[in-house]
Amino acid sequence: MWYAIISEDIEDSLERRLGARSEHLARVTTLVDEGRLLIAGPHPVADSPDPGPAGFTGSLIVAEFDSLTDAEAWANADPYVGAGVYARVTVKPYIKVLP
Numbered sequence: 001m002w003y004a005i006i007s008e009d010i011e012d013s014l015e016r017r018l019g020a021r022s023e024h025l026a027r028v029t030t031l032v033d034e035g036r037l038l039i040a041g042p043h044p045v046a047d048s049p050d051p052g053p054a055g056f057t058g059s060l061i062v063a064e065f066d067s068l069t070d071a072e073a074w075a076n077a078d079p080y081v082g083a084g085v086y087a088r089v090t091v092k093p094y095i096k097v098l099p
Helices: 014-033 068-076
Strands: 002-009 037-044 056-064 086-094
Touching: 002 068, 014 037, 014 056, 056 068, 056 086, 068 086
Parallel strands: none
Antiparallel strands: 002 056, 002 086, 037 056
16 A cells, blocks of 8 residues: 655754765665655755755655555654654555546
8 A cells, every 4th residue: 555654854954864865865766666656755945946955844755565554664764764854754544546
């Protein structure tokens, strides 16, 4: 089943994000390689594809896991969690309807 992993950053998270970014992207790339990623990306603070030093307010990943428990475990092991980037992570089942 698909699961939405909705993460909210702490304030001024950019430096921490940059420090853990390569490890974070490596984990997400594994989902791509396994054919389990629907979509992933950050939420910029500014209405711009490059928010610069303003940074990000969070991230969204929609990926396939065997269970909610597995999705939560994967989300909680994210390098951004370990680096203190996220203030909160919510994992919810997701049903893709369109397109």
